[in-house]
Amino acid sequence: ILNVEQSPQSLHVQEGDSTNFTCSFPSSNFYALHWYRWETAKSPEALFVMTLNGDEKKKGRISATLNTKEGYSYLYIKGSQPEDSATYLCAFMDSSYKLIFGSGTRLLVRP
Amino acid sequence: GAVVSQHPSWVICKSGTSVKIECRSLDFQATTMFWYRQFPKQSLMLMATSNEGSKATYEQGVEKDKFLINHASLTLSTLTVTSAHPEDSSFYICSATGLSHYEQYFGPGTRLTVT
Numbered sequence: 263i264l265n266v267e268q269s270p271q272s273l274h275v276q277e278g279d280s281t282n283f284t285c286s287f288p289s290s291n292f293y294a295l296h297w298y299r300w301e302t303a304k305s306p307e308a309l310f311v312m313t314l315n316g317d318e319k320k321k322g323r324i325s326a327t328l329n330t331k332e333g334y335s336y337l338y339i340k341g342s343q344p345e346d347s348a349t350y351l352c353a354f355m356d357s358s359y360k361l362i363f364g365s366g367t368r369l370l371v372r373p
Numbered sequence: 374g375a376v377v378s379q380h381p382s383w384v385i386c387k388s389g390t391s392v393k394i395e396c397r398s399l400d401f402q403a404t405t406m407f408w409y410r411q412f413p414k415q416s417l418m419l420m421a422t423s424n425e426g427s428k429a430t431y432e433q434g435v436e437k438d439k440f441l442i443n444h445a446s447l448t449l450s451t452l453t454v455t456s457a458h459p460e461d462s463s464f465y466i467c468s469a470t471g472l473s474h475y476e477q478y479f480g481p482g483t484r485l486t487v488t
Contacts, residue, residue, distance in 0.1 A: 266416070294475055305377065306466075306479040313475070351417070359405070359474045363416040 264288050266354050268364035275342050276372050282338045283367040285352030289333035294355040297326055297337055300366070301348045309337075309350075342371040376400055377469050379480035386457055386487055393453045394483045396467035402447040403469035407477065408440075411464040420465075423450050457487040 267286045275281050287295065294313045298306040310319045315330040323340045339346055349368045353361040376399040386392050396406055405424050409417040421442050423429040429442035439461075441453040450469075454461055466482035 296477070298479075303382075303481065305481045308476060308478070311475050353417075355475070359470070360419055360422070361407070361417075361468075361477060362419070363409075365414070365416045 264354065264356070264362050266352060266362050266364040268350075268352055268367050270367060271365065272368040272370070274370045274372065277342060277344060279342050279371075280338065280340045281342055281369070282336050283350055283369075285335045285337070285364055287333050287335070287352070287354040287362075287364075289331060291356045292330050292333075292354070293357050293359070295328055295330075295335050296351075296353040296355060296361060297335070298351040298353065299348045300351055306351060339369075342369070344371045344373050347371045375471070375476075375478040377403075377467065377478045377480040379467055379483050381483060382481060383484040384486070386485070388458055388487055389456055391453055391455045392457055392485060393451055394465055394467075394485075396450045396452070396469070396480050398448045398469045398471075398478070401469075401471045401478075403450070403471060404447070405470045405474070406444055406450040407468045407470075408442060408450075408452050409466045409468070411466065411482075417466065420452075454485065457485070459487045461485065462487045 297309040300306040312328040317328040326337045328335045349366040351366045353363045380395045408420045420435045421429045421431045423444035431437045444450040468477040468479045
């Protein structure tokens with residue numbers, strides 16, 4: 263059974279703090295690693311799709327890195343804002359294009 | 374672009390009845406649609422994969438006769454929960470891919486409560 267683990271489960275930070283979360287995944291049969299941002303009552307929003315070992319992607323204040331050999335990815339948020347409050351999901355994609363999700367990291371940014 | 378809608382957003386039904394949930398890709402043609410379920414404090418779990426015009430492929434442990442999936446067109450897939458039981462109460466969410474299999478676009482989900 264493939265397992266995708268995310269840590270921490272939840273995180274409370276102050277506005278302006280920088281933060282990061284971890285996603286660990288199987289290192290075999292890797293096809294892609296996805297990060298989603300999910301606000302309550304909305305659709306999960308795709309942040310990044312990462313495919314290559316050593317990949318680093320950036321979108322505004324959010325960036326992510328990927329290590330496929332050791333099976334982990336980090337998501338960083340620089341200068342957190344209250345609107346960054348959401349659940350951040352990572353998902354491992356295998357060669358059949360199926361996504362296996364972690365349980366998510368719930369971020370709350372206090373003003 | 375790449376918007377997926379789901380209807381209804383929430384539904385309450387009685388035990389023994391059937392409930393249909395619709396998933397639509399609004400601005401692209403979805404070659405493949407996926408259905409997921411999420412129990413409280415757990416991950417999104419893939420239930421089945423459907424391709425337009427063909428039978429859905431169900432994940433291990435998912436009863437195909439209970440969760441009927443129809444992908445009749447390139448923009449619509451439906452999930453029918455038949456003879457619903459309280460243990461079917463869950464959050465159901467769909468996703469769709471277009472030409473690129475890498476990217477999955479999600480609907481907002483449907484909260485099902487069976488009383």
